[in-house]
Amino acid sequence: MKIKYLATFAAISLLTIGVATACSSPSATTPGTIEVAEVKPNPCAAKANPCAAKAAASVGGPLAQKLQGKPVVVDVYASWCPACKNIAPTLSQLKEEYAGKVEFVVLDVSDKSTTSAAEATAQELGLSKFLSENKTQTGSLTIVDPATGKILAQFRNNPDKAAYSKVLNAALTK
DSSP: OHHHHHHHHHHHHHHHHHHHHHHHSOOSSSTTOOOOOOOOOOTTTTSOOHHHHHHHSOTHHHHHHHHTTOOEEEEEEOTTOHHHHHHHHHHHHHHHHTTTTSEEEEEEOSSHHHHHHHHHHHHHHTOHHHHHHHTTOTTEEEEEOTTTOOEEEEEESOOOHHHHHHHHHHHHTO
């Protein structure tokens, strides 16, 4: 049994040495010469890294540019969520009252396809980190200051319109 394992080990060792020697030896096409691969410049080296700009930008950067300085109400929504249904009338009233003054962003996480779309929207607005941290918090409304990217208030399953109005009015008077 030991001889069988020793023979297998010896065979593997010889094959490994043979492959290593063949890979490190000069080219077999012309004896005594070494083939040098042509060194090509990296075509991507001169291009700016598009991911570096996104990583360096704060939440306020793209959000502020895209939403023109308006306060943002981010709704993490799912069609199956009872809390979402509970706050829907309040959200509808807020949309009417603050039309043109406040931006409303709905991040629908109902299923895989809507979550993918929500992730794309969040990335476009600089809210990727926010969505990844809050995608399980359906039925939440978050008010964000686009200039700083800071969360002004976050409510979960709160149908009290006055609570939202207080924060939005304060944000609009800045």
